[in-house]
Amino acid sequence: MRFSRRTVVTGLAAVPLASACSTRSDSLEFWAMGAEAENLPALLASIAGAPKVSIQPLPWSAAHEKLLTSFAGNSLPDMGQVGNSWISELTAIGAILPVPAALSSITTGQFPAVVDTNRIEGRLMALPWYVDTRLQYYRRDLFERAGFAAPPQRWDAWKAALHMVKAAAGPGNYAILLPINEFEHLIGMALSAGASLLNQSGTRGAFSAPEFRQALAFYKSLYDERLAPLASSTQISNVWNEFARGYFAVYPSGPWTIGDMKSRLPPEMQDKWATAPFPGPRGTGASTPGGSSLVVYRNAREPAAAWALVAKLLAPSTQQSLQQLTGDLPPTRAVWGATGLNADPITAAFGVQLDHARSLPKVPEWERIVSEMQGVAEQVARGMTTIDRGVREIDRRADRLLEKRRWMLERRA
Amino acid sequence: MREAAVRAEARAGWAMTAPALIAIGLFFVFPALASLVLSFTDFDIYALANLDNLRFIGFDNYSRLLTNPLFWQAMRNTLWFVVLGVPLIVILSLGAALLVHAKTLKWRPLWRVLLFAPFVTTLVATAVVWNYLLHTRYGLINYGLGFFGIAPVDWLGNPSTALPAILLFVAWKSFGYNMIIFLAALQTVNQDLTDAARVDGAGAWMRFRHVTLPAIAPTVLLVGILTVAGMFQLFAEPYVMTQGGPAKSTVTVLYFMFEEGFKWWNLGSGAAVAFILFLCIFATTLVQMKLARRSGAI
Amino acid sequence: MAWLQRNALTFLAAIIALLVVAPLVWMVSVSFMAPGAAAQFPPPLWPDDPTLENYTTLFGTYGIGRYFLNSVLVSCLATALALLFTVPAGYAFAKLRFSGRDAVFQALVAALVVPGQIGMLPLFLELKAMGLVNSYAGALVPWLAGIFGIFLVRQFCLSIPTEMLEAARVDGAGETMILRKIVLPTLHPILVTLALFVFLGSWNDFMWPLIILADQDLYTLPVALAALAREHVQDNELMMAGSVVTVLPVLLLFLVLQRQYLEGLLAGSVKG
Numbered sequence: 001m002r003f004s005r006r007t008v009v010t011g012l013a014a015v016p017l018a019s020a021c022s023t024r025s026d027s028l029e030f031w032a033m034g035a036e037a038e039n040l041p042a043l044l045a046s047i048a049g050a051p052k053v054s055i056q057p058l059p060w061s062a063a064h065e066k067l068l069t070s071f072a073g074n075s076l077p078d079m080g081q082v083g084n085s086w087i088s089e090l091t092a093i094g095a096i097l098p099v100p101a102a103l104s105s106i107t108t109g110q111f112p113a114v115v116d117t118n119r120i121e122g123r124l125m126a127l128p129w130y131v132d133t134r135l136q137y138y139r140r141d142l143f144e145r146a147g148f149a150a151p152p153q154r155w156d157a158w159k160a161a162l163h164m165v166k167a168a169a170g171p172g173n174y175a176i177l178l179p180i181n182e183f184e185h186l187i188g189m190a191l192s193a194g195a196s197l198l199n200q201s202g203t204r205g206a207f208s209a210p211e212f213r214q215a216l217a218f219y220k221s222l223y224d225e226r227l228a229p230l231a232s233s234t235q236i237s238n239v240w241n242e243f244a245r246g247y248f249a250v251y252p253s254g255p256w257t258i259g260d261m262k263s264r265l266p267p268e269m270q271d272k273w274a275t276a277p278f279p280g281p282r283g284t285g286a287s288t289p290g291g292s293s294l295v296v297y298r299n300a301r302e303p304a305a306a307w308a309l310v311a312k313l314l315a316p317s318t319q320q321s322l323q324q325l326t327g328d329l330p331p332t333r334a335v336w337g338a339t340g341l342n343a344d345p346i347t348a349a350f351g352v353q354l355d356h357a358r359s360l361p362k363v364p365e366w367e368r369i370v371s372e373m374q375g376v377a378e379q380v381a382r383g384m385t386t387i388d389r390g391v392r393e394i395d396r397r398a399d400r401l402l403e404k405r406r407w408m409l410e411r412r413a
Numbered sequence: 414m415r416e417a418a419v420r421a422e423a424r425a426g427w428a429m430t431a432p433a434l435i436a437i438g439l440f441f442v443f444p445a446l447a448s449l450v451l452s453f454t455d456f457d458i459y460a461l462a463n464l465d466n467l468r469f470i471g472f473d474n475y476s477r478l479l480t481n482p483l484f485w486q487a488m489r490n491t492l493w494f495v496v497l498g499v500p501l502i503v504i505l506s507l508g509a510a511l512l513v514h515a516k517t518l519k520w521r522p523l524w525r526v527l528l529f530a531p532f533v534t535t536l537v538a539t540a541v542v543w544n545y546l547l548h549t550r551y552g553l554i555n556y557g558l559g560f561f562g563i564a565p566v567d568w569l570g571n572p573s574t575a576l577p578a579i580l581l582f583v584a585w586k587s588f589g590y591n592m593i594i595f596l597a598a599l600q601t602v603n604q605d606l607t608d609a610a611r612v613d614g615a616g617a618w619m620r621f622r623h624v625t626l627p628a629i630a631p632t633v634l635l636v637g638i639l640t641v642a643g644m645f646q647l648f649a650e651p652y653v654m655t656q657g658g659p660a661k662s663t664v665t666v667l668y669f670m671f672e673e674g675f676k677w678w679n680l681g682s683g684a685a686v687a688f689i690l691f692l693c694i695f696a697t698t699l700v701q702m703k704l705a706r707r708s709g710a711i
Numbered sequence: 712m713a714w715l716q717r718n719a720l721t722f723l724a725a726i727i728a729l730l731v732v733a734p735l736v737w738m739v740s741v742s743f744m745a746p747g748a749a750a751q752f753p754p755p756l757w758p759d760d761p762t763l764e765n766y767t768t769l770f771g772t773y774g775i776g777r778y779f780l781n782s783v784l785v786s787c788l789a790t791a792l793a794l795l796f797t798v799p800a801g802y803a804f805a806k807l808r809f810s811g812r813d814a815v816f817q818a819l820v821a822a823l824v825v826p827g828q829i830g831m832l833p834l835f836l837e838l839k840a841m842g843l844v845n846s847y848a849g850a851l852v853p854w855l856a857g858i859f860g861i862f863l864v865r866q867f868c869l870s871i872p873t874e875m876l877e878a879a880r881v882d883g884a885g886e887t888m889i890l891r892k893i894v895l896p897t898l899h900p901i902l903v904t905l906a907l908f909v910f911l912g913s914w915n916d917f918m919w920p921l922i923i924l925a926d927q928d929l930y931t932l933p934v935a936l937a938a939l940a941r942e943h944v945q946d947n948e949l950m951m952a953g954s955v956v957t958v959l960p961v962l963l964l965f966l967v968l969q970r971q972y973l974e975g976l977l978a979g980s981v982k983g
Contacts, residue, residue, distance in 0.1 A: 056927055059938055070925040072835070073844030093462035181660075232660065246709055365460065368677060391436055400477075404455060408466060418880060419808070425886030426809030429799035434815070435857035441822070444830025444837060451833055512724055519721045519877060526969050527728040530735065533965045535915040537933040538954035541940050542738045545947055551750050553737065585731065593976050613747060646826055649917045653937050661916040667828060674832045694826060 027052035027079035028306055031067075032292040033060050036081055036129070036292065046321050047312050071095050078300040079310065081129060084117045084293045089364035090118040096295045100307055106314050110331040113289040113357035120362055127294035127314055130328035132254045133287045134184055134278075135353045136176075137261065139249040141272040142169055151250070151276050155218060158279040162227045169246040177242075178222060179233035180381060183374035184288065185252055188278055190215040191358045192228040192285030198361040198369075198398070203406045205398030207373070207391045212280065216387055218378060223381045230382065241266040243273075252278070254290065255329055255350060259305035275320070275349040277356065289357040291331070304311060329354075365401045374395040414447040452685035458678040474685035486661050486687070490576060494665065495644045495697070502640050503633065506588040510595030511621070521700050525596075532589035540653040543582045544569070546632055579650050579663055587643065591636045597627035598632035600627070634705045638698050645694050666690050735958070742766070742952035749947040764785065765952035772804055775929065775956055778935040782914055783960075785931055789854040789913035790906050796855055798904065801864020802894055806876060807886065816865070819858050827853065828918070835922060850924040854913050860905050863975075867901040868894070904975025907968055914961050932957040 030053050032040050033222040037057035044050045058066055064086060071093060082090065090096045104124055107115045111131060118126045123160045138151055146164035162175035167180045169175070177252065178185045190197060195211035198204065206212070229248070242249055244265055251257070261273055278285035292315060312318060316338070319330040323339045329350055330336065341347040360366060373394050380390040452474055459466040478484045512518065515524050529537065546552050547568040555565040568578040602625055610620045626633075648667040651657050657664040657672075666686065674683030715722070737756065741749045744758040769775040803809075804816050809915055834852070835844070843849040871894060879889050917933040924930055930938070936953050943949055965972065 010976075019682065058927075062938060066925055068678060069675065069922070070845070072839055073925050075845045075925050089458070093458055095462075325810075404457060404459060404466075407468070408459060418785040422807055422880075422886060423809035426803045426807035426812060427804035429807070429886075429890070430815075433779050433796040433855075433861060437819070437822075437858065438902075440834060440837075440852050440856040441827075441830060441858075444832075444834040446823060447833035447837070451836075509727070512720065512727070517717060517720050518724060519718065520724075522970075524724045524728050525973065526966065527732050529969075529973065530732060530962065530965070533911060533961055534735065534958045535917075535954075535961065537915075537917050537935050537937050537940075539734065539738075541950050541954050542734050544940075545741075545749070545951070546734055546737070548919050551947075553733075553754050556752075556754050559736050581796065585734070593973060597976075617839035635842055642824075642826065646828065648828075649937075653940060670828070671918070679831045680836070683832050687826075687832065691825055691829045695824060698824060 027054040029054050031056050031077045031080035033058050033063050035326045058264040079296045079306040081292045082295050084291055087126050088120050088362035091125050092364045095298055103311055105322045109333050111354045115361050116359040117289055118293050124315040126295045128331035129292045129294045131291035131331045133290055133353050133357055134254050136253050136276050137251040140274045142249040151285045155279050155281050165249045173246050174229050174248045175227040177248040178228040180230040180378050183370045186219045186377050188287050189219055193279035202361050202363040203402050205395035207394040220381050244269050275346050284356050286356050286358040287353050369398045369401050448684040448687050451681055452688050454681045456681040458573045474682045487664045487666045498644045499640045502584050502588055506591035507595050509592040514599045529589035531586050536649045537653055540650055544654050547578050572660040575655055575663050598629040602628045638701055641697050642694050738754050738951050738954050741948055744948045746948050765948045769952050776858055778930050778932050782931040785850050789851050790910045791871045793854045793909040797860035798864055801861045802868045805865040805868035845925045850920050902977055905969040907972045911961055961976045
């Protein structure tokens with residue numbers, strides 16, 4: 001075959017194609033997101049004897065998709081940060097390595113619910129890096145005007161207080177913001193009521209159980225009694241303005257809002273807001289234990305080196321540095337004292353709430369199930385269907401989504 | 414001697430078409446057929462990890478889609494894009510072509526280039542620009558509307574205006590290409606006919622309706638078919654500008670397929686969506702051609 | 712007044728063209744504004760204090776230069792390979808006689824109706840099996856299978872006089888020689904159109920690179936820009952600068968070659 005100029009050019013073109021894989025150097029490849037990715041270099045600099053690390057920052061909005069695409073393409077890194085709700089899915093597909101026995105002692109003294117999220121079928125698959133949860137940010141001045149030093153911790157008293165706060169705020173206002181498209185609020189109430197959400201093996205929905213019905217009824221009543229506006233998160237133009245205005249006096253959110261409150265609310269509002277744990281039917285309510293964990297991926301070239309770095313990142317002093325750099329809450333209780341988080345009333349409330357956290361079902365399909373749940377819950381809240389029909393519809397959809405999992409578990413048995 | 418030449422020519426013919434045909438077969442035909450097969454399985458993240466977890470489920474993907482309210486929402490949104498978008502784009506591009514074709518127009522090449530420019534630009538980049546143009550408070554569009562006394566519209570935040578807003582962007586971006594096609598067609602319209610019509614006293618509109626339009630009818634059909642296919646395949650615009658919101662009002666069929674396949678990793682279900690999409694485009698193309706034949710245009 | 716009547720259409724064209732091009736002009740204008748300057752009411756049209764800050768941030772902090780090079784590499788390769796595959800095929804379908812030629816070509820035309828995305832998911836699995844996921848080669852693949860290019864080239868080649876080819880055959884020239892020495896020189900206009908078409912298409916391609924490229928280092932400009940846009944939706948000026956970097960090369964290329972490109976398209980559509 002004559003080697004025409006064309007053939008040579010094509011051959012040359014093939015060279016970069018063949019070596020198209022990213023240049024894998026000797027450093028550990030670490031994928032991180034958000035503020036943690038930005039501050040990771042500084043954090044690593046503070047660790048003595050840290051290995052060489054090549055950091056790839058991912059935006060939170062694309063991180064989950066990107067992890068799965070990389071899994072499909074066999075291009076996962078050595079280690080990385082993951083949202084702790086993804087751990088069950090990553091375990092199910094075999095993308096991450098279990099935590100070595102030597103490191104499991106790191107979890108002593110950490111918030112139990114958070115550690116539980118990292119434990120899949122009894123095995124520890126990841127280690128918590130930082131924790132968060134949701135609680136209520138409230139307008140202290142409006143509550144005081146209504147005669148309350150802090151929001152009551154039982155549902156009935158809390159709802160009565162909300163009515164009085166709404167009256168104190170003036171006409172045209174509400175008491176609490178619960179965006180109708182966000183599932184976190186109903187889930188928090190369900191956990192507070194003791195709902196298990198799915199059956200023991202995670203193969204069928206348990207949304208028809210009395211606890212979830214109770215939670216859904218309570219959730220619906222907040223809209224029915226006009227304590228919360230029937231609006232989605234995109235319809236509230238500027239949450240900070242509205243909170244300052246008194247449009248709502250309670251704003252459920254996480255630790256990331258502390259910084260926002262301090263920077264976006266005017267100075268005269270700074271002593272008018274505070275945090276408190278959620279209420280429950282019989283006392284302080286539960287919430288979901290959120291946060292990120294550190295994992296080592298299946299194809300890591302040197303898992304031992306990666307786990308060694310994980311251990312260093314989770315040392316109490318490094319947890320303290322992370323807290324100072326990003327404001328993230330550390331998973332180890334002892335560190336809270338050292339960083340003054342227990343002393344500050346704003347953050348102390350998070351500690352209390354985390355003590356009352358309960359983990360969610362750890363099935364890979366959970367994210368999809370909860371999204372369906374909220375769709376039906378919105379219909380219930382808007383009066384388009386009854387609670388009874390609603391919970392049975394959620395069960396029906398959850399069962400359908402879990403069908404494959406049932407089949408796989410039956411096969412394994 | 415002759416036979417050898419014929420055989421050599423035939424061999425060369427196959428040799429020259431082979432690379433392209435192999436590529437088309439391997440990277441287009443085979444995946445398209447595989448899509449059909451995949452749509453009858455429940456390929457998901459478990460199967461991605463281990464092929465043992467794959468099952469054939471017959472038409473289950475299709476029946477589940479047909480009972481999925483979000484799928485119907487995506488179909489409705491896409492049909493709105495088609496019903497509103499195709500006439501809009503055809504009229505805009507035909508109008509632009511008529512303008513650029515007009516005899517008394519000066520600096521013709523300049524206008525042709527400027528009107529075609531949006532088509533050349535990267536969609537993601539211009540989607541980002543339009544995101545800001547449509548901003549409720551700081552966007553130029555609301556600012557301009559303010560001069561006509563119209564209150565600021567929350568274009569991308571309001572479920573009823575998000576789709577028209579994206580449609581406006583799509584029309585801006587794509588009318589240039591159709592304009593060129595119409596220009597080519599207009600250049601073939603017999604000048605004598607229009608001149609004769611003018612001499613007979615026919616005004617510009619009459620000349621257009623009775624001389625020009627019938628002459629370019631096949632092109633109108635072609636542009637219609639291309640635009641319909643294009644409207645069915647909108648993806649990047651909702652992905653960049655609205656992520657399918659607000660309230661799922663801008664989820665298109667292709668966006669739904671992308672989420673099904675690459676967010677939830679239900680590749681089997683995603684393939685079923687792709688196949689349904691193909692059938693829709695095919696069906697509407699057939700309908701368009703039938704209507705055109707019936708009306709005598711082609 | 713008579714002047715206005717004579718030039719009414721030109722005036723109209725000018726206004727319409729201005730409106731059409733305005734978003735692009737504004738895009739460039741905002742890219743030179745200081746961060747935060749564009750988010751005011753009334754929205755500014757021109758920068759008070761032009762600055763290159765957004766560009767330095769893009770190239771420095773976000774390393775957009777890397778994505779630019781990726782786009783250049785992928786687009787150039789796609790164009791070269793597409794021409795290599797399509798031109799001989801288009802010529803063969805037009806001028807060479809071989810059995811099944813017309814049937815195969817009809818099948819290709821029919822396939823034009825099928826949307827490219829139908830095979831996207833299985834193509835992903837296919838490339839995963841071939842080990843091409845997350846590589847430049849994976850991003851190039853769709854451009855090798857371009858049916859429209861074959862169609863364009865064939866249209867153009869139909870007008871080549873067959874006698875010229877026969878004369879060359881009688882002189883003893885082989886088919887490849889005929890293609891290279893006789894046909895290729897006449898194909899210059901369509902080559903430009905096709906090359907520009909593929910370059911534009913691959914430069915602007917978004918959905919496929921989004922799916923196939925997982926590694927940030929390999930991102931092409933549209934994918935990088937979309938990722939940036941989702942994270943930095945508040946940073947107008949930065950995003951506009953990113954858009955300028957993405958749009959400017961192809962816009963310039965188009966402006967330089969626009970006469971050939973438009974004429975190629977015009978010629979293609981008349982016969983089509």
